[in-house]
Every structure is written in structure tokens, then in C-alpha cells.
Amino acid sequence: MSEQQLPDWADPSVSPAALDAQGLSRRGLLRASGLFGAAFALGSVAAPAAAAPRRHSGDDPRLAYLVGDHHVHSVYSHDAKYTFSQLAAAGARYGLDWMVFTEHSNVGHADFGAALEHREILRARAENPRQLIFQGLEWYIPAAEHCTVFTTPGPHEVDLLTRFERAYDGKLLGYTDGSVGGADTARNEAHAVKAVQWLAEQRRSGYVDDVLVLANHPMRLGIDSPHELRAWRDAAPEIMIGMEGAPGAQGAAIPGWRGANSVRGEYENKPSAQSWPGYPAEAYLTYGGFDWSTATVGGLWDSLLAEGRLFSITTNSDAHRIVFDTWKNGDWPAGQTFDTTGKLPDPVNTDTPQPGSDFWPGQFSRTHVGVTRYGYRAVMAGLRAGRVWLDHGHLLDGLEVRVKRDRTPGRGVTLGGRLRARRGERLTLTVTVTTASRPNPQGILPELAHVDVIRGAVRGPVADWDSWRAPDTRVVHTKDVGGRKGTYTLRVPITVGDEPFYLRLRGSDGNRSGPGYLGASVDPHGPIPHAPGDGDPWQDTWFYTNPVFVDVR
Numbered sequence: 001m002s003e004q005q006l007p008d009w010a011d012p013s014v015s016p017a018a019l020d021a022q023g024l025s026r027r028g029l030l031r032a033s034g035l036f037g038a039a040f041a042l043g044s045v046a047a048p049a050a051a052a053p054r055r056h057s058g059d060d061p062r063l064a065y066l067v068g069d070h071h072v073h074s075v076y077s078h079d080a081k082y083t084f085s086q087l088a089a090a091g092a093r094y095g096l097d098w099m100v101f102t103e104h105s106n107v108g109h110a111d112f113g114a115a116l117e118h119r120e121i122l123r124a125r126a127e128n129p130r131q132l133i134f135q136g137l138e139w140y141i142p143a144a145e146h147c148t149v150f151t152t153p154g155p156h157e158v159d160l161l162t163r164f165e166r167a168y169d170g171k172l173l174g175y176t177d178g179s180v181g182g183a184d185t186a187r188n189e190a191h192a193v194k195a196v197q198w199l200a201e202q203r204r205s206g207y208v209d210d211v212l213v214l215a216n217h218p219m220r221l222g223i224d225s226p227h228e229l230r231a232w233r234d235a236a237p238e239i240m241i242g243m244e245g246a247p248g249a250q251g252a253a254i255p256g257w258r259g260a261n262s263v264r265g266e267y268e269n270k271p272s273a274q275s276w277p278g279y280p281a282e283a284y285l286t287y288g289g290f291d292w293s294t295a296t297v298g299g300l301w302d303s304l305l306a307e308g309r310l311f312s313i314t315t316n317s318d319a320h321r322i323v324f325d326t327w328k329n330g331d332w333p334a335g336q337t338f339d340t341t342g343k344l345p346d347p348v349n350t351d352t353p354q355p356g357s358d359f360w361p362g363q364f365s366r367t368h369v370g371v372t373r374y375g376y377r378a379v380m381a382g383l384r385a386g387r388v389w390l391d392h393g394h395l396l397d398g399l400e401v402r403v404k405r406d407r408t409p410g411r412g413v414t415l416g417g418r419l420r421a422r423r424g425e426r427l428t429l430t431v432t433v434t435t436a437s438r439p440n441p442q443g444i445l446p447e448l449a450h451v452d453v454i455r456g457a458v459r460g461p462v463a464d465w466d467s468w469r470a471p472d473t474r475v476v477h478t479k480d481v482g483g484r485k486g487t488y489t490l491r492v493p494i495t496v497g498d499e500p501f502y503l504r505l506r507g508s509d510g511n512r513s514g515p516g517y518l519g520a521s522v523d524p525h526g527p528i529p530h531a532p533g534d535g536d537p538w539q540d541t542w543f544y545t546n547p548v549f550v551d552v553r
Helices: 021-033 082-094 107-127 159-166 185-205 226-235 300-305 376-384
Strands: 066-070 098-104 132-140 146-151 211-216 238-245 312-315 366-373 388-392 397-403 416-421 428-436 450-457 475-478 487-495 499-506 542-545 548-552
Touching: 021 066, 066 082, 066 146, 066 376, 066 548, 082 098, 082 107, 082 185, 098 146, 107 132, 107 159, 132 159, 132 376, 146 159, 159 185, 159 416, 185 211, 185 226, 211 226, 211 376, 226 300, 226 388, 238 388, 300 450, 312 366, 312 388, 376 450, 388 397, 397 416, 397 542, 397 548, 428 450, 475 487
Parallel strands: 066 098, 098 132, 211 238, 238 312, 416 548
Antiparallel strands: 066 366, 132 146, 146 211, 366 388, 388 542, 397 428, 428 487, 450 475, 450 499, 499 542, 499 548
């Protein structure tokens, strides 16, 4: 792998005159964090992990936020069409600092494609030294749907992914619950748990430096049951760290594009025989582009957080076929198929818009990860620590969240962290917002209208692993920030009660909202579903954060 370089916005040798408005904004945020220049310089891939130890009661480090996408498909997936060069160039154009190529499992991929793909990954890293480019896999989970699996660069990265694919992929093994009248669901679910445990062992043994797993589009088919999510998490919480809070395919419901029944995220399914029967019909939709499990205040995501354990959310492109793009798949040479090559023919430009639901990596969906230095392991450490917030439509340039005790000096605890406080003690939630500095790729200058503070009680592990309700979680503060520009700070007083709790944030451009799924008393103005076929994603953009936990002593 060639020597990695800092992104333009983080490299002191790059003149400010060479940066666009958002690059200048990000550089300003980096300077404010005290990490600019040598303090943020690249550490080698083999360097010690870049995660600072978590202080249960005090100060988290200053952070810079790297923007990324953990779910991208290329010609090494049987249903995609772009080359690595096209995707990496798009990611750079839209400001991504890191991205993960996650090809679908397939006989051709396992036998041929993964190794061929790795050669292209190495070339892409050399051609794009200012990006962090991970190799990963989209795992067909036995008895469930899909997960992102990815690892740090190293001598065993492709071997680990290939061994994992052959031994644990539900599609290759036939360990799915789609067969009529004969699926061994208990066996399949147990095999998924073994898969996560196997990955944890590879990290523990040092075979790879790091590996992470995130569930993709969990409610698209309704086959990721609450008990399965909990089982994967508990099998190795340091490996299985969370799920997509918002799926890719956000362009699926652009009016007049795919049809009258199209929904953002391609969430156009109805419950099937495979679906977990406890999900309501409304769970199979997106709300402001976000998965029902995330968008429902007091719903499935909150029920996991209410156990007092971190479970992160992300967003990404799931890039397969880009909306309004003019490329099509190339033609197969005689006698070749994906199963015999592991790779699709390179695409051909037609000059005519082709079918598609997705945006380019970084064009619409962005996951922001807080790090203390630049590098592959730093991104993975930040994800594991839960220092994550996400936005659609480039709604914000920056967001910094801290919770601290009023009478204690210091910076306090940030996203994914834990603060220990006394009953009756007063805390302050500090939210520093940096508004969008330039029009987004659609030509719209996004404007944040409100910031919501969501608070939930922590009651510990649940007896019923299929519970999806957190009845004590609700929106407790809303701040109207319409018209505010630049960088500003909100301060929200928080009083500690008798039991532990968590806080998380959400906000939007204010264009579309209504009572949440569990009612206005829980969520008075949350995201709502769009009408089928009428879901212009640029007109309904939101941000979400991971939680901060407060333990009571």
C-alpha cells in the first residue's frame, strides 16, 4: 500500500485557496479541535490503536470528524455496475474521507472475485492516497438479511473475508429461512452467532488488527428480529457494533422516476412468511428516509439503548445503480458469467439515464466518525466507541456534542460515552452546530430548523429479547434554530433523577414532520413517511446522533 496522505482539508501544505467552502469549514473545525497539522498526522496501519481510553466520569478527548460510507458495491457484486475508480472518484468529489467496498457474497465472488477485488483495492489505495479505502463484504446473515463486515488493511484482510464468506454466509450455505416448509431457523440463527464469535476470535488472536460488523437495512424485509439483533450484539459487542439507522437507495422515490409505489430505501415490501410476526405493517416504511427502528422514538433502537449498552447507527449509499446515471453494464464475453469470473464486465456509457435508486458515496448520506488522529484503525476505533453522527443532504458541516457536570471543569463526555453523576446533580448538554457552508450536490443550501433532545431511562437487560418498546423514552426538549448561521452553541440543562438514562439528538430542515409512530406525547414532530412515489429526498433531510449515557450513583 502506498503512503497515505491527509485529506486536503486536513493537510497544512494545501493552501486554503485550493479548498472549497466546505473544505475551509472543515479545516476550521479541525483547527478548533487542536488536532491540525502534526497533531492529526497519519499513523501507520500497524501503529497502536488510536482510541483513547474511555473515562467513565470525566473528559473525552478533543475530536475531528471523518466522513464516510460503509456500504458500497462495485463490479465485484453481481447486481452493481461501477468500477473502483468511478466509485473512489465520486467519494472524493463528495468529500468522503473513508469508504468500505462491500461486495455481495456469491459463488463467483468467493472463488474468484474477492482476490481479484483485493488487487483493485490496492490500486485504488495507491491512486487515492487521501482516502481510506477498506475492503469488506456484505454478509447474507443466516436466518436474517445483510451485514457489512470489514477489516483493517493488512496481510490477512482478504483471507479473513474469504474464509468467513465460505464458512458462514447464509446464501452460500443455504442457511436462509426462505425455503418453503423446511428452513431450520434455530440452526441458522445459531450459525449467525457463531459467525460473529469467529470474527471476534480472529481479532483476539491478532490474525487481523480489527474487524467490525453492522446490520444493513434491518427493516427492509422485517426478517431481522429483535432477538436476533440482541443475540448478534451479545455474541461479541466489540465486533457487532450497530446497524444502519437509514438505508441506502435514498433516490428510490424521486417523483416520476421509479414508479407510483416507490419508497425511499426501496422499502417497498410487505410482511412475508420469513418476517418476524411482531413487527407492525408500518415498520416496513422509511420515515424521513430513516429506518422505522431508528425513527420511532421509544421504538426498537431505543429499546436496545434502554438496556444501557451502546448500539450505534450509521447511514450510507448502498451504491449499486445511481439515479439519473447514464452507464450500463457491459456485455459478457462468450461463455463467461459471474460464477466463472467473480466480476461483471466494466460498464459502458450510453448517454441516456438508466434505472437506479442510489446516490454516489457521499452525495446524499454521510456517517461522521470522531477520531483523535487520521488512519484506518482510528476510524474503526471511533466507530466502536460510538463517536458517530449522521446526516442526509449535507445538512450540517459539523456537530459537537458533550455532556458534563456543571461544577466540574473540562470538556465532558461525548457521543457513545458514559458520565457518572449523583442523584439531583445538574448537568449541561452542550451542542455546537456548524451550519452548511455551501449548496449541497442538489444545489440547495440546507438550513437546520430545529434540534430535538431525546431522553430515555436505562432499565438494564430485558427479559423478553423480542421486546421493541422503550416506554420511558421521549422528546424532552426542542430548540428552534431556524435562521441561525455559522457556528453556534446550544446549552440544555439536564437534571439527574433516580435512575440512569441516555440522551440522543435529532434535527431536520423542518420541511416535513408530524406526530411520531408512538404518538405526539412521545414525539410531537418527528419524521413521517412520504406518499408512495413522491419522496424527493432533498426536501426532507435529517441528522441523528448516537447516545450519551449517564449512570447514577
